[in-house]
Amino acid sequence: MATILYARVSTTEQTVAHQRTQAEAAGFRFDHVLIDDGVSGVSTRLVERPEGRRLFDMLRSGDTLVVRWLNRLGRNYEDITAVMREFMRRGVIVRTVIQGLTFDGASKDPMACAVRDAMIGFMAASAQAEAEASKEAQKAGIAHAKAREDAYLGRKPSYSREQFEDVVNRLGMGETVQAIAKATGITRQTIYRIRDNQAEAEAALARWAA
Template sequence: MSKTVLYARVSTIDQTLDHQKTQAEQAGFVIDEVIADHGVSGVSTKLKDRPEGKRLFDKLRHGDTLLVRWVDRLGRNYEDVTKTIRDFMQLGVIVKTVINGMVFDGATSDPMQKAVRDALIAFMAATAQAQAEATKAAQRAGIEAKKGDPKSYPGKKPSYDRKTFRQVVDMLAIGNGTSEISKATGLKRQTVLRIRDNRAGAEAALTRWGM
């Protein structure tokens, strides 16, 4: 009997295991088992090298489903993410994402369907790496800001918290428009545009305010 396994990589406050599981269940997924890695970098550590991630390759069988919040839970390096998804498809495992309900299935033999699928995998993997690099840039900016005068004014307090910031980033990644994101998050359209155009700066502002 096939099963659905949710894999969660927990690395920040807004990415708790409970949050990822609840989000999946609210999207209508029925989860048979949850496997999670805590505090493991998605940039420098391949899925097969993570304590729990490598269990997935032993546990999942043909016809099973691997469910992740988004492809960045599998990794944040373009080559690693694309290879990981292809490895699972070759095993007959279906990879699904909670965000936007993406499905990557290796069963198709139609060349056009394969081309569309592979292009989508490549795009999502590239986006995951770009987001990781933007996060690192924001962290560096925050550290540099803290090296200055500790009493210096940290700038205007952001009108969004880290959870809302993550929601905006996720929605941008899957192609939602600024007006749609503004309506979903309650943020002004101008705020969404600032986050879109300067994600590193927006995240650095959160860091300066300790948010």
């Protein structure tokens, strides 16, 4: 039974090394590491990515797949749920680094399966909503910059896009600001700003082309 880390990054600011380091710091050890670098999760389904295809070929019953968050598998509700249904059907265990969630494809208990599938649906919907909000905020930031090329961009964000996604995901799962600050290294004040005005926090990244 193998443990496989799957990592995906779509921008130059995000790093695969960070995803692996974060997973190792959480106690995970891997037999294989598969990486899709510079691949969009919005426009490219997992099965269409080079290492994503390998993942489908490699995973067997009893294997464990580790991902930073389910949005590494996709940013579309239908795509994520279809992928997870296939992995659950195969008897694969999927574990997330953020929140340390476990989705057990080997479970036969109907109640446990119902809770598992409901959580998958929630996380898939959150991933798509986040992707759509990010796209709209980027468009707004770009439009603002084009309209006022000489405009003051404001203070450069103290967080990367990867950190921003991490904070949004953790807030969505109900973590406290203090716990998120400890886990991400971002100040509580910054997390409060992201929580209270996520669109502006995202737009700030877009204005600075982050």
